[in-house]
Amino acid sequence: MAGRFLRLFQPLSRFVPEVSPPQRKVGFNEKLFWTAMALALYLVMSEVPLYLPLEAEGGDPLLYLRVIFASNRGSLMELGIGPIVTAGIILQLLVGSNMIQCDMSNPDDRALFTTATKVFSIIMIGVQASAYLIGGMYGNLPAIRSMVVFIQLLFAGIVLMLMDETLQKGWGIGSGISLFIMAGVAQTIAWSCLSPLPAFDEVGRQSGALIAFVQTLLEGQSLGSVFFRPGNNPTMLGFITTIIVFLVVIYAEGVRVELPISYARYRGFRGRYPIKLLYVSNLPVIFASALFANIYFISQLLWSQPWGRNNFWVSLLGQYATVEDQVVPVGGLVYYVISPQNLADVMNDPLRALGFVSIMVAFCIVFSLTWLEVGGLGPKMVAKQLIDSGMQIPGFRRSSKPIESLLNRYIPTVAVLGGVLVGLIASVANFFGVFGTGMGILLAVGILYQYYQLIMQERVAEMHPALSRFLGG
Numbered sequence: 452m453a454g455r456f457l458r459l460f461q462p463l464s465r466f467v468p469e470v471s472p473p474q475r476k477v478g479f480n481e482k483l484f485w486t487a488m489a490l491a492l493y494l495v496m497s498e499v500p501l502y503l504p505l506e507a508e509g510g511d512p513l514l515y516l517r518v519i520f521a522s523n524r525g526s527l528m529e530l531g532i533g534p535i536v537t538a539g540i541i542l543q544l545l546v547g548s549n550m551i552q553c554d555m556s557n558p559d560d561r562a563l564f565t566t567a568t569k570v571f572s573i574i575m576i577g578v579q580a581s582a583y584l585i586g587g588m589y590g591n592l593p594a595i596r597s598m599v600v601f602i603q604l605l606f607a608g609i610v611l612m613l614m615d616e617t618l619q620k621g622w623g624i625g626s627g628i629s630l631f632i633m634a635g636v637a638q639t640i641a642w643s644c645l646s647p648l649p650a651f652d653e654v655g656r657q658s659g660a661l662i663a664f665v666q667t668l669l670e671g672q673s674l675g676s677v678f679f680r681p682g683n684n685p686t687m688l689g690f691i692t693t694i695i696v697f698l699v700v701i702y703a704e705g706v707r708v709e710l711p712i713s714y715a716r717y718r719g720f721r722g723r724y725p726i727k728l729l730y731v732s733n734l735p736v737i738f739a740s741a742l743f744a745n746i747y748f749i750s751q752l753l754w755s756q757p758w759g760r761n762n763f764w765v766s767l768l769g770q771y772a773t774v775e776d777q778v779v780p781v782g783g784l785v786y787y788v789i790s791p792q793n794l795a796d797v798m799n800d801p802l803r804a805l806g807f808v809s810i811m812v813a814f815c816i817v818f819s820l821t822w823l824e825v826g827g828l829g830p831k832m833v834a835k836q837l838i839d840s841g842m843q844i845p846g847f848r849r850s851s852k853p854i855e856s857l858l859n860r861y862i863p864t865v866a867v868l869g870g871v872l873v874g875l876i877a878s879v880a881n882f883f884g885v886f887g888t889g890m891g892i893l894l895a896v897g898i899l900y901q902y903y904q905l906i907m908q909e910r911v912a913e914m915h916p917a918l919s920r921f922l923g924g
């Protein structure tokens with residue numbers, strides 16, 4: 452039965468917007484159609500501008516967090532999936548740590564958990580939109596304009612939440628959040644390579660790295676000018692780094708330790724239980740990025756208050772300065788959780804770069820170990836799952852204790868190594884101007900692999916309906 456906390460959301464369930472699950476079997480082609488429609492609507496909303504003055508445009512201190520949150524500055528997708536992810540993380544951690552009682556095998560509990568997640572998502576949308584406006588992200592806006600922007604952000608956030616629910620309820624394929632992240636990464640990489648817009652530098656080339664490279668070859672000029680370009684223009688160094696990071700992540704996805712297992716009832720059946728290097732996948736990066744983004748929002752909101760700039764604790768959390776009509780972090784904790792934007796920034800302040808890498812890796816390790824228990828991926832839970840499914844490890848008694856002892860040699864170590872690897876990729880890759888950010892590529896590779904598996908399962912289930920129940924259909 453649901454705990455007292457979740458039951459508080461029961462009266463709100465009739466007012467929270469909801470997408471009804473399909474009452475019939477949805478064909479593969481129809482799922483593809485609704486998935487494509489959700490993606491198209493997301494891309495359109497990413498280009499629809501907010502009601503902002505032109506002078507509100509400028510530098511973006513959250514540039515390297517936008518890809519992971521599928522957001523686009525100055526558009527309806529300003530907040531992206533950030534509030535939805537943050538709300539989901541908070542509730543999942545509370546449920547996983549048993550601070551909130553919820554039985555996910557009970558349909559009523561799952562329904563209340565979904566309602567609570569939606570309510571928290573809407574609250575987080577309002578909080579983050581308010582932080583943007585009050586904190587001066589767009590400068591000093593008039594009250595009417597601020598209200599219009601707030602309504603725009605709230606409406607867009609609710610639409611995004613419903614699109615994600617539409618796909619997850621069975622109308623589409625996979626998760627809307629994953630789809631939007633992958634689309635944002637792909638769009639950023641393609642635009643960084645092939646953008647035909649002028650770069651506004653002294654050379655007069657286009658901003659796309661590959662187009663600028665071809666222009667340089669045709670003009671017979673030095674190639675150094677396309678490997679190191681002024682400002683935040685995409686470079687060939689970033690292009691090469693992007694390819695290297697893709698290869699590293701793809702390789703890391705395949706690294707695993709395989710433990711032999713056998714079926715207790717049928718001695719002839721043998722298999723292997725894989726423990727991947729990226730055991731907890733990319734969740735540590737998502738958690739760390741959500742934490743860093745919220746530190747930024749809260750510190751900016753507090754700093755903008757009249758009493759904030761003279762408060763020791765607020766200054767310790769974050770200090771800001773106005774540069775070209777934009778509020779940017781210049782000190783405090785928030786200064787070290789926002790990535791330097793290129794090698795020039797790293798050289799100008801190497802301590803900041805070192806601090807960012809250290810904090811990112813440390814939090815990825817912490818979240819990796821935390822998710823082992825919260826997500827049910829720890830040695831104890833895995834051993835219980837193997838025993839309950841009728842499996843055993845040859846040479847060990849069919850008991851959870853010896854199997855747990857064996858798994859305990861591998862799982863915590865692999866979780867730590869995986870956390871270090873994703874933390875390094877997510878932080879260091881940004882220094883070299885990687886397209887789509889290191890975090891974005893980490894997520895994109897994992898999402899592409901998941902979608903490949905989902906599409907193959909859908910195709911097999913459609914061609915062989917009798918297999919659908921074994922594939923979860």
